[in-house]
């Protein structure tokens with residue numbers, strides 16, 4: 159019989175509100191659902207260590223979650239894996255540069271060792287003379303000792319003797335005697351050979367005896383010297399160069415105290431890894447380093463000083479830079495010697511070289527002493543640095559290179575007034591030197607002229623573009639070489655340009671004009687080269703710094719100057735020209751805009767070298783007919799055109815004579831900026847300087863009627879051109 163529970167309305171369990179609000183013991187409830195006795199579930203607090211109180215906290219790190227993706231794919235068959243092959247020849251042995259550097263380095267070390275020992279020769283000779291007789295007797299003693307064969311089984315014989323084992327001892331001694339018997343013969347033969355050799359030598363020429371003595375005496379001295387007394391001194395080169403090893407690099411990088419490096423390396427030293435072996439590269443070693451995840455190579459470059467300290471090397475021996483691949487890959491090159499002590503090769507332009515401004519030419523070397531090139535066409539240069547940093551020499555180097563292309567027209571001002579560019583004067587179509595108001599005014603006038611020249615050139619380019627001769631609306635090598643095109647390369651240089659920009663009267667306007675010139679002139683063959691000392695907003699308008707595309711920052715004092723020359727945040731990115739010492743490291747700078755941004759040194763050409771280049775450039779220009787007339791340094795403000803040449807170009811095919819008006823219409827199409835709107839009378843006037851071309855009446859039959867108008871004959875035109883060519887094309 160089952161007893162039904164009796165409904166009791168006073169029982170709280172039967173109160174629906176209270177049932178809904180009841181607090182459920184979850185442990186008991188879960189146990190009930192799982193069919194367990196809740197009493198079996200132990201309260202964790204009861205189970206706790208009695209030493210632990212309720213506030214104890216388990217700080218064991220949580221276990222790692224399972225990998226989201228599989229980290230490896232071992233199933234990839236071996237044949238399908240990309241195997242990175244090691245090069246058959248080491249990196250350095252695969253280039254001529256590497257061989258040369260290795261040979262130079264080895265020869266340098268050998269030369270050093272030879273010189274080191276050479277100065278110690280008397281000491282070595284004395285030691286040799288002392289130890290050689292000792293060696294003679296020691297050697298004879300050792301030979302006899304060897305012949306007796308006492309050494310071979312002496313220990314065994316002695317132990318047999320100690321044991322009183324006569325039989326064993328006799329056996330061992332018999333063996334010794336057998337060995338000794340042939341050794342005595344060898345010794346006797348050697349003695350006889352030596353005696354015979356000595357007799358022979360006594361009758362041979364003296365140099366044989368000297369040679370024998372030269373070989374024998376050092377051998378005897380080596381035999382006679384005690385083990386701990388060397389005859390030659392050790393060539394200690396510690397500190398000169400320590401080979402770069404992975405351990406050294408790792409230690410150096412962790413010495414930078416960058417948490418993003420030190421943290422991961424503390425857990426796993428392989429957080430810094432080397433995708434390639436550290437190898438010789440030019441006159442030094444190169445380590446390609448993969449930094450720990452999240453660290454950028456530029457962060458390390460910015461700490462070059464600390465890195466050099468960690469490697470215990472001078473600053474200019476340690477050259478970190480970002481390596482291609484990813485932003486965390488660092489290329490750390492460490493030279494055998496500090497760059498300041500390495501000899502720069504001779505500037506190739508000092509030899510019999512020509513320059514084509516449309517092509518790169520050598521201007522710098524890098525810390526590895528590789529020759530690096532620069533370009534002029536379609537570029538504007540800004541060269542900055544404090545006094546003595548070498549900016550004038552770099553600027554002069556560029557102008558000298560440009561001078562070796564006879565097509566270039568070179569004009570410039572040095573506003574310091576010392577005459578660093580005086581040597582170039584015979585080549586310059588315009589030259590000013592000084593910081594007086596007059597020179598500054600002339601320089602400002604030059605900038606105005608440059609702007610107008612840009613406008614003239616842009617019309618010429620438009621004209622040639624219409625003829626299909628300037629496909630990208632840019633000066634082409636053909637147009638630059640075409641006489642009378644007015645589009646030859648124009649090099650406009652100004653050194654110490656801050657003198658102009660800070661001038662109260664001319665500064666502001668000159669800055670604004672020059673900014674326009676920079677923007678316009680690049681495609682038009684106008685190449686600006688600017689040198690400045692104190693780059694701040696007043697001495698170098700930001701509009702100019704923004705628009706130059708090639709920059710050289712020689713030694714500067716601070717970050718502001720650095721970034722004014724190289725561009726915003728370059729200092730932060732690790733490109734710091736503050737590391738170079740003025741004067742001591744003159745010529746070194748950070749070069750941006752010519753491929754990789756990196757430290758380079760300009761070639762050094764002193765005034766004598768410059769004079770030699772100028773002499774060659776003058777000869778080239780005389781030959782090409784482009785040497786400026788020293789007495790007429792004028793600025794050509796007329797649009798460039800060659801009337802006779804243009805007439806020949808548009809002459810109606812097959813006609814013996816032509817009307818002026820027909821010719822004017824054709825000329826207008828050829829060069830609208832020059833001949834646009836010309837009428838017959840204007841052509842007549844323009845032909846006045848060419849008396850060979852006579853303007854005459856030319857008759858034509860138009861619709862059956864005879865019409866006569868003013869015109870010229872082809873014969874006259876050809877005669878005038880021939881006459882001009884005979885005179886060297888001077889008009």
Ligand SMILES: Nc1ncnc2c1ncn2[C@@H]1O[C@H](COP(=O)(O)OP(=O)(O)OP(=O)(O)O)[C@@H](O)[C@H]1O
Pocket residue numbers: 543544545546547548549550551552691741744745746759760761762
């Ligand atoms: N590339 C170079 N290699 C070696 N020495 C150099 C180099 N360039 C310049 N120098 C040396 O540094 C000195 C100063 O160079 P430069 O006159 O070009 O400096 P600067 O920055 O123009 O200084 P300042 O403003 O005082 O004229 C030169 O007399 C020269 O001896």
